[in-house]
Every structure is written in structure tokens, then in C-alpha cells.
Amino acid sequence: MNCPQCQATVLDDSHFCHQCGAEISKAATNTTDTLPSQTLDISYLQRVDAVTALLAGKQCGACGYDTCAENAEAIVKGQSGYDSCVGTDEKTRHQIKALLGLPPQVSFWQQVWRWLTSVRLAIGLILALTVVSVVGTLLPQNAQPMSYIEQMGPDLYLLVHALQIDNLFQSWYFLGLLLALLVNTLCCTIKRSRVSFRLLTRPMPEHTIEEVRRMDHHLSVPLAEASDALDRVQDDLIQQRFRVTKSGGMLQAYKRRAGRLGVDLLHISLVLVLASAALGTFYSYESFQVGHQGETFELAEGGFSVRVDKLWSESYASAARVKDWYTTLTVIDNQEETLTQTIEVNHPLTYNGVSIYQASYGSDWWEQGHYTVQVIRSADGADLGTYDLDSQNAVYVPEAQFTMSYVTFFSDFSLDDDMRSYNRSGALNNPALYLRLQVGDEPPQEAWAFSRTDMRGLYQTHMAGDAAYQVNLVGMSAEPYTGLRIAYNPAIPYIYAGFGLMVLGLFLNFYWSPRWVWVVIDGQSLHLGANARLSEQFEVGLRALETVRPPAQEREFSHAD
Amino acid sequence: MQIDSTFFFYFNAVGYFAAFICYLMHLTARERTADLVTEPSAAAVGVKADVSMRRVSQWGRRASLVTVVAVVFGTLGMIWRTVELSRVSDWFIPLPVSNTYETLAFFAWTIPLLYLIFERRYKTQALGALVTGLAFLLIVIASSPLVPHEVTPLVPALQSYWLVAHVFFTLIGEALFSVAFAAAIIKLWRAKRGAAAASLHRLEDISYRAVAVGFPLFTLGGLVFGAIWAQNAWGRYWGWDPKETWMLISWFIYAIYLHARVRWGRDDERGTWLIVIGYLATIFTWFGVNYLLSGLHSYG
The missing domain is CATH 1.10.287 (Helix Hairpins)
Incomplete structure (x- = not known):
């Protein structure tokens, strides 16, 4: 047989060319096309051998057994599924099924287990x-x-x-x-993980030439003078930091063996994260608290109180944008001040497992607003003076004999399509105070007090009708409030531990994947088989073989591909 | 004209477009050569194939060079933007990823950068046209008037080093998924044209390798750092917000691919399609969720 790329002579069932490294298509490798009609007659051992021949031969351990031969025996016994080998295609699986003849007696629980682990x-x-x-x-x-x-x-x-x-x-x-x-x-x-444990603790199994040549990646090199070829390959593998065992005409080598644990750790971590997240939902709680300066509120679930000492907002010097919000909190546990800390967005306070987050910030116009209004008599435009009121307390205007009280405040007054008023945003763009005017026992009148002069004019001409008094908003202030999110979730440390394990597992599996190499020598050839996820990882084997191969044309990639 | 970071990113776009053209010329010349070689009709074919081959390598060399130059411009742009953003933000932010413009520019920078490593490692330039085309598209969307370019200081919720870790690792993972996607598309196209198994295997290797390297980074940035940051900022590590959910959906699809490859083997075309679908889900997580669905993740 010749290599399609460089025309070098290669052994008949090679998967790679030993000269140029090109992959040789394995058109006719699965030759066992016979569907034996007398399967029931052949002996147990014959069936094990026949199944072994049909399995992929990668020795990957994905089926749950250390070697393909062990899985084959388990399949014949009915302990493992006819489709348990991940390296076989549908056709081969049907061949195995046919080879087994009557389905072996398998208990219901074994079937369930097989399905659950698939x-x-x-x-x-x-x-x-x-x-x-x-x-x-x-x-x-x-x-x-x-x-x-x-x-x-x-x-x-x-x-x-x-x-x-x-x-x-x-x-x-x-x-x-x-x-x-x-x-x-x-x-x-x-x-x-049972297989992983055995693979990591026991010496590598030995494989025959036949088994090596059926591995995912394998190579056979004809040897002119075979005397020290094995030693040279061994030296090179050791140089590549492989751990090598040599026995007779065989080499077994591995490196990055711990990578085998990656998948196991990753899966355990997923179980840990999901389980703790699920359990966490039963014990966690979340709430929202609005706080003003000097207020103390109790966190019943945490068994302590928190006092708001100070709250403020900072803006960027370069732009009119909020930089951050801050609240200084003091924890009072058993009537003792145990902790004082300033929190900001992204920097919560945690006490007894309860965390307090800075969630929002603003001026509390509705509960803590202070307003100054100017009253003008519409008839003659006389200024009746300015009066202070707040969201809790009304004020009496003696000259006009009415009481003004707060109804609501819009920081950004606007009108919708139906000419209904609404508050467009939290910014102080168009402040408007809605007031109730009560004269004696008469039905109360309501009026808007605007701060912007254009709005005052608009209000007088289009909205107020023939009101006897005009009220203007001339000053306003409000206590700031801080919006605090309170959350308690005892599962967090377990979830984070799961994350750590997950990252470790992922990196072990994908960045530290194990390489297992078998080298067997017979009279004329040296056979090297490797169990690695990618053909490129097999290049370690290719490199090792450079030492025994007669110098040939350099492996060359054209610029084309 | 005032020189700021956007200036470099305009050059970046021009460079990616030039690289795209070169890679496209390379790819078409290469496919034509492949057709000539597989068609043993006349003796003259040998000479023709030789001439064609020379053209292939000429365009290939030009393409790589232009890509390197474009990536250098992107690098200068990223550094410049870092300085600009840190100056207005009052703290040193190691990576400018605070809005859609910056994240798109970063993504368009990492894809060709990581692709160049694959090009060297696997000695193939077949993916170049798709990769640089994608990067060009991204930087053009970023540079268009649809996306605001201003350097704005960070809103309180974004002022965390978790922002940098979260976006950096997620986007590096997604850039590797882009390489895998390009290899998958070329593989499907070549399979349809009846290319040799060895060429398809090489492309499958690239796809798998890119996913294998990208998946841990994507998990680390998107899932782990994202959850930790959400816990720090909002007091909940997971909230089934559409962006989070779509990130998980993409993660699921790549997880199915990794399991399917074990189960079905590397020659199964379904695996290649999973890489394509996974990438579409990743892109939807970014653009689809921002413009079609609503949620807390409305930064970029």
C-alpha cells in the first residue's frame, strides 16, 4: 500500500503515513461484516474475542472499563451494553448485537443503571x-x-x-x-471515576501488536537494524517528560495523567453547584429597604439592626454623570455597635451572612420634601409673601385665608397625548408641586405650582382657569434616601467552591489532557499507538519516531493548506 | 483632525477589509488548484496547477501580512482607548469594555489575533476570509453611526474589576468559537464539494481545538465571573435574565457538541452543525438579546 500524498510504502492498515504524516483513509478497516447465523453455537471465549475485535480498540475507558477487552467480556456477560463503546458506529453496534444472539439476562436495575449513566x-x-x-x-x-x-x-x-x-x-x-x-x-x-482511579493508581496495561495497531492513532515503521530502536524511542519519550516503563519488547508511556480527572471533577462540580443552588432557595431571602439619614431598621432574619449614619452621591469631575453612591452603615447587634462600614455599588457589607447592597439613591421628594412657595392674588397681582411647607405639614396663608397642603411632587413634569400630567423622570428638569387649597368649609381646590417661568405662563393661560390665586414654586429641597438591597444566601460558599472545582476540572481536561503511548517491537517493525484526543497530540509519538526513521524528505506543508 | 482611538479603529476596518480580499483571492485560487489537481485530463494541467499554486501562496502571504498590520492598528486603538477611558473614569481600567462600541472593537481585535495563532499552528489559511470578514463586519457595525463612540465614564454598576475579568474571558472564548465556526463552515462547504477526508479532518481538528480551548475560558468568564460579579453587585448570582439565559443556552449547545463528539465520533456532520448553531446562539446572546429582548444587561 502506498501513501496517497508522498507515495511512500506503508503497512497495509496504517492510519498515518510514517514519512509525511498524512492520514491514510481507513476505508476497509472494519472487515467483520459477517452476521453469524450460528452465533449461539460459538463458545463464550470466542464471542468475547469476536466482540473485542469489533470494539474501537482505543482503550479510552469511556465505557467504564479499563481496557476494551474487559468491556467486551462485560458485554458478553450482559453487564455492559452492546452500544457501550463510544468509538463504534451504528453498523458495528448492530454486528455486536447480532453476535450476542439472544439478549443476555440482565436484571432490571442493571438496565436502569446503564440508562442512567449513558x-x-x-x-x-x-x-x-x-x-x-x-x-x-x-x-x-x-x-x-x-x-x-x-x-x-x-x-x-x-x-x-x-x-x-x-x-x-x-x-x-x-x-x-x-x-x-x-x-x-x-x-x-x-x-x-472508578476507571479514572484505576488508571491513575495501577500501571498501564500492556497491549499486543494487534491492539496497538487498532488504536485511534497508530504508526508502524519498518526497521532496518532494530537493535537499539526501542531505546532511542524511550530516550526521546523521557525527554518529552513521559513516564516510561519498559518490559521486554514493549514500552508504555504516559504524561499529564492527572488530566484524566478533569471530566470527573467538572461533573462533580456541576452536581455541587446545582445541588447547593437548589438547597439555597429554601434558606435564602431577599428584601429591599429605603433608608434616610439617622434611621435604624431591624433585620429580623439576621437578628441585628442597622443604622444609616451618612449617605451621599459623587459625580465625575469631567462629566455631569453619577460616579457612585455611598452609605455609611452601623450594625447594632445586641444593642452594641459592632461594625461601621461605608458601602457603595459593587461593594456590599456582609454581617452574619447577610449582605447589604447599595442598589439605588435619590432625593425623597415624597416623604421628606421641603418646599417654598410664593402666593400671588390673580385679581391685582399682589404678592402675598412666601410660605414654607413640606410633605407632612400644611401651611396657613392669612391674607387669603386658605390652608395649603402637599398632594404630590413631579420632578420632571410632562403631559401625555391625552393631556394628562405625569412624571417623566427622576431628574429635576421641570419640578412641579401639586397642592390642595382649602378655604373654610368650601370644597377644596387643587393647583400646580411650577418653578420654570415658561411653565407658570402656560399654566395660567391654559390650565388654571379663573383661579383666584397663583402659586409659584420658588424653592425646594429633600432629604436623600438610599435604596438598600438585603440578601442572605447560605449556599454561596458552596456554589463558589463548586465554581473553583469546575474551573480546575475544565482546565485539567482541556489544557492538561493525558497522553498514553504504547510501543511494541517485533522482528521487522516498530509499532506505536497513542490514545489522545487529537491527532496533533499524537505528534509526540511522531517526534519520538523521528529518532528511528531514516532521514527522509522534511514534512512539509504547502502554503495552500 | 483630532487623533483619538476611533481613528485607529477606522484603519482597523480598512485593514480587515484588505485582508478579507486577500484571503478570498487565496481561497478561490486554492480551490481552483484543488480542482485542477483532481482532474487528470491533460498534460498541460501540471503547468497550470503550478502557476495557480504560486498565485495561492502569493495571496496567502499578502493576506497574513495585511492581517498582522490591521491587528497592530487594533492594538494601538485598544491602548489609546484604555488611556482615554481611564482618564475620564478616575480609576485605571485595564481593558476598555464599558459600552457596545468598545466591546465590539475588542472582539474584532481578538478574533484575527487568535486566528493568526491557529494559522501558524495548522498551516492553513482557508479560514482567513471568513475570520477577517467577520472582524470587518463587527468593526464596521461599531464604527457606524448606530453605535455611540464617545468615551463616557463608567456608571456605578460597571465600576468593578469583575467587569474586566467577565468581559475579557467571555470574549476570548467567543473569539475562539468564531475560529471554530469559520472552520466548521469551510468544512461543511468542502464536504459538499467532495474534498478529501484528510482536509476535512484537519478542519475538524481546528474546530475541536478552538472549542476545547475556548470552552473553559467562556465558562470562566461568562458563567463563573459573571455569577460572582452579579452576586457582588446585585446580591444574586443568577436571575434567569434573558442575557444570562442565552449565555447558558450557548454553553449548553457547546456542551452537547463536546458530548456528541465522544458519542458520535469526529466524522459525524451533526457535530459540525452544533458548532455552527452554538455560534449563532452566542451572537444572539449579544445582539439579539440587546435589541429584541429586555433585561438588566443593557450595557453592551
Whole structure:
């Protein structure tokens, strides 16, 4: 057989060319096309051998057994599924199934275990979770029923609500899928980690030439003078930081063995994160608290009180934008001041596991507003003086004999299409105070007091009608308030531990993946097989073989590809 | 004309466009050569193929060079922007990723940068046209009047080093997914044209490698750092906000790919399609969620 790229002579069932490294298509490798009709007649050992021949031969351990031969025996015994080898295609699986003849007697629990630990179940569950999550983002979650009814009508809403689509991520089926994935991951990890443990603690299994040549990546080099070829390969592997064991005409070498644990750690971490997140929901709480300077409020769940000492806001020097909000808080535990700390956005205070976050900040015009108004008699334009009132206390105007009291305050007064007034934003763009004027026992009158002169004019000509008095807003101030989010979740440390494990597992698996190399020598050739996830990782083997190969043309990539 | 960071990013766009053209010329010349080689009709084909081959390598060399120059412009732009942003923000922010413009510019910078490593490692330039085309598209969207370019100081919620860690690792992961996506598209296209198995395997290797390197970074930045930052800023590590959920959906799809590759093997075309779908979900997480769905993540 010749290499299609460089035309060098290669052994018949090589997967790679030993000269140029090109991959040789393995058209006719799976030759066992026979569907034996007399499968029941062949002996146990023959069947084990036949199944071994059909398995992928990668020795990858993904099936839950150390070697392909062990899995083959388990398949014949019925302890492992005919489709347990991840490296086989559908056709080969059917051949194995046919080879087994009558399905072996397997207990119900073994079947359940096999299903629970399968990769197929994992793929199905993640796919289902993906689809459900997509649906959950298309419809706003946990909104007011009225907003859904306005959008879709009452009939459709009742259906959506019954199917829990408006609360999808807490629905029984979503949580059920997560639980199933948790169980699947856990079972798979138990099965897989047993193999990992053996692979890491026991010496590498020995493999025959036949087994080596069936590995995912393998290479055979004809040897002219075979005397020290094995030693040279060994030296090179050691130089590449492999741990090498040599016995007879065989070498077993490995490096980055710990990488095998990556998947196990990753899966354990997912179980840890999901389980602690789920348990956390039973013990956690969240609330919102508005605080003013000097106020003390009690956190019943945390068993302590918090006093707001000081609150302020800072702006950037370069632009009229808020830089940050600050609140100085003092924790009072058992009538003792135990902690004073200034919090800001992104820097919460934590005490007894309860965290207090700076969530918002503003002026409390509604509870703590102080206003100064000027009263003018419309008839002759006489100034009746200025008066102070606040959101709690009314004021009496003796000259006009009415009492003014606060109704509401808009910091950014505006009118909508139907000429109804509303507050457009929290910014102090167009302050307007809405007042009630009470004269004796007469029915009360209501009036807007504006700060902007253009608004005063507009109000007089178009909105006020023939009111006897005009009221102008000439001064205003309000105590600032701080918006504090209070959250307690005892699961956080466990979730973070899970994150740490997850990152460790991911990096071990993808950045520190193990390489296992087997070298066997016979009379004329040296055979090297490797179990690595990528063919490029096999280049360690290729490099080792450079030492025994006669100097040939340099492996060359054209610029084209 | 005042020289600021946007100036460099305009040059960046021009550079990516030039690189895109060079890679495209390279790719078409290369496919034509491949057709000539597989068509053993006349003796003259050999000479023709030789001429064609020379053209392939000429355009290939030009393309890589132009990409390197464009990336250098991008680097200068990123450094300049860092200085500008730190100056208005009163604290040193190591990476300018505070709004849509800056994140797009950063993303458009990392994709060709990481791609160049793959180009060197795998000695293939077949992905170049797609990668630089994508980077060009991103930087053009960023430079268009649709996206505000001003350097604005950070709002309180963004003033955290978690912002930098979260965006940096997520986008590095997504840039690697872009490389995987490009390799997957080229692989599907070549498979349709009946290319040799070795060429498809090489492309599959690139796809898998890019996902394998990108997935841990994407998880670290998007899932882990994102959750820790949300816990620090809002007091909840996870809230099923549309952006979070779509990030998880992308993560799920890549997780399915990684499991499917174990189960179905690397020759299965479904795996290649999963990389394409995963990437579309990633892009939707970014643009689709911002413009079609609403949530807390309305920064960029």
C-alpha cells in the first residue's frame, strides 16, 4: 500500500503515513461484516474475542472499563451494553448485537443503571433544557397577570399560566429536567471515576501488536537494524517528560495523567453547584429597604439592626454623570455597635451572612420634601409673601385665608397625548408641586405650582382657569434616601467552591489532557499507538519516531493548506 | 483632525477589509488548484496547477501580512482607548469594555489575533476570509453611526474589576468559537464539494481545538465571573435574565457538541452543525438579546 500524498510504502492498515504524516483513509478497516447465523453455537471465549475485535480498540475507558477487552467480556456477560463503546458506529453496534444472539439476562436495575449513566441521556437532557430555556426568554417571566392579558387575551393567558410558561424556570418540568441531569451526571461520574482511579493508581496495561495497531492513532515503521530502536524511542519519550516503563519488547508511556480527572471533577462540580443552588432557595431571602439619614431598621432574619449614619452621591469631575453612591452603615447587634462600614455599588457589607447592597439613591421628594412657595392674588397681582411647607405639614396663608397642603411632587413634569400630567423622570428638569387649597368649609381646590417661568405662563393661560390665586414654586429641597438591597444566601460558599472545582476540572481536561503511548517491537517493525484526543497530540509519538526513521524528505506543508 | 482611538479603529476596518480580499483571492485560487489537481485530463494541467499554486501562496502571504498590520492598528486603538477611558473614569481600567462600541472593537481585535495563532499552528489559511470578514463586519457595525463612540465614564454598576475579568474571558472564548465556526463552515462547504477526508479532518481538528480551548475560558468568564460579579453587585448570582439565559443556552449547545463528539465520533456532520448553531446562539446572546429582548444587561 502506498501513501496517497508522498507515495511512500506503508503497512497495509496504517492510519498515518510514517514519512509525511498524512492520514491514510481507513476505508476497509472494519472487515467483520459477517452476521453469524450460528452465533449461539460459538463458545463464550470466542464471542468475547469476536466482540473485542469489533470494539474501537482505543482503550479510552469511556465505557467504564479499563481496557476494551474487559468491556467486551462485560458485554458478553450482559453487564455492559452492546452500544457501550463510544468509538463504534451504528453498523458495528448492530454486528455486536447480532453476535450476542439472544439478549443476555440482565436484571432490571442493571438496565436502569446503564440508562442512567449513558451519554445519550445526557445529550437528550441538555437538549431539552436548551429548548425550554429558549422558550423562557421569549416570554417575559413572572410579570403581572394584567400585562400578559393585555398582550395575549385572557384565554391564552390561562393556558400559558396553566403550563407555567410565565414562570418557566421554576416550573416542575424545568426543575425535573435539572434534577434528571443531576442524577445522570452523578451516576456517570460514579462509573467513570472508578476507571479514572484505576488508571491513575495501577500501571498501564500492556497491549499486543494487534491492539496497538487498532488504536485511534497508530504508526508502524519498518526497521532496518532494530537493535537499539526501542531505546532511542524511550530516550526521546523521557525527554518529552513521559513516564516510561519498559518490559521486554514493549514500552508504555504516559504524561499529564492527572488530566484524566478533569471530566470527573467538572461533573462533580456541576452536581455541587446545582445541588447547593437548589438547597439555597429554601434558606435564602431577599428584601429591599429605603433608608434616610439617622434611621435604624431591624433585620429580623439576621437578628441585628442597622443604622444609616451618612449617605451621599459623587459625580465625575469631567462629566455631569453619577460616579457612585455611598452609605455609611452601623450594625447594632445586641444593642452594641459592632461594625461601621461605608458601602457603595459593587461593594456590599456582609454581617452574619447577610449582605447589604447599595442598589439605588435619590432625593425623597415624597416623604421628606421641603418646599417654598410664593402666593400671588390673580385679581391685582399682589404678592402675598412666601410660605414654607413640606410633605407632612400644611401651611396657613392669612391674607387669603386658605390652608395649603402637599398632594404630590413631579420632578420632571410632562403631559401625555391625552393631556394628562405625569412624571417623566427622576431628574429635576421641570419640578412641579401639586397642592390642595382649602378655604373654610368650601370644597377644596387643587393647583400646580411650577418653578420654570415658561411653565407658570402656560399654566395660567391654559390650565388654571379663573383661579383666584397663583402659586409659584420658588424653592425646594429633600432629604436623600438610599435604596438598600438585603440578601442572605447560605449556599454561596458552596456554589463558589463548586465554581473553583469546575474551573480546575475544565482546565485539567482541556489544557492538561493525558497522553498514553504504547510501543511494541517485533522482528521487522516498530509499532506505536497513542490514545489522545487529537491527532496533533499524537505528534509526540511522531517526534519520538523521528529518532528511528531514516532521514527522509522534511514534512512539509504547502502554503495552500 | 483630532487623533483619538476611533481613528485607529477606522484603519482597523480598512485593514480587515484588505485582508478579507486577500484571503478570498487565496481561497478561490486554492480551490481552483484543488480542482485542477483532481482532474487528470491533460498534460498541460501540471503547468497550470503550478502557476495557480504560486498565485495561492502569493495571496496567502499578502493576506497574513495585511492581517498582522490591521491587528497592530487594533492594538494601538485598544491602548489609546484604555488611556482615554481611564482618564475620564478616575480609576485605571485595564481593558476598555464599558459600552457596545468598545466591546465590539475588542472582539474584532481578538478574533484575527487568535486566528493568526491557529494559522501558524495548522498551516492553513482557508479560514482567513471568513475570520477577517467577520472582524470587518463587527468593526464596521461599531464604527457606524448606530453605535455611540464617545468615551463616557463608567456608571456605578460597571465600576468593578469583575467587569474586566467577565468581559475579557467571555470574549476570548467567543473569539475562539468564531475560529471554530469559520472552520466548521469551510468544512461543511468542502464536504459538499467532495474534498478529501484528510482536509476535512484537519478542519475538524481546528474546530475541536478552538472549542476545547475556548470552552473553559467562556465558562470562566461568562458563567463563573459573571455569577460572582452579579452576586457582588446585585446580591444574586443568577436571575434567569434573558442575557444570562442565552449565555447558558450557548454553553449548553457547546456542551452537547463536546458530548456528541465522544458519542458520535469526529466524522459525524451533526457535530459540525452544533458548532455552527452554538455560534449563532452566542451572537444572539449579544445582539439579539440587546435589541429584541429586555433585561438588566443593557450595557453592551
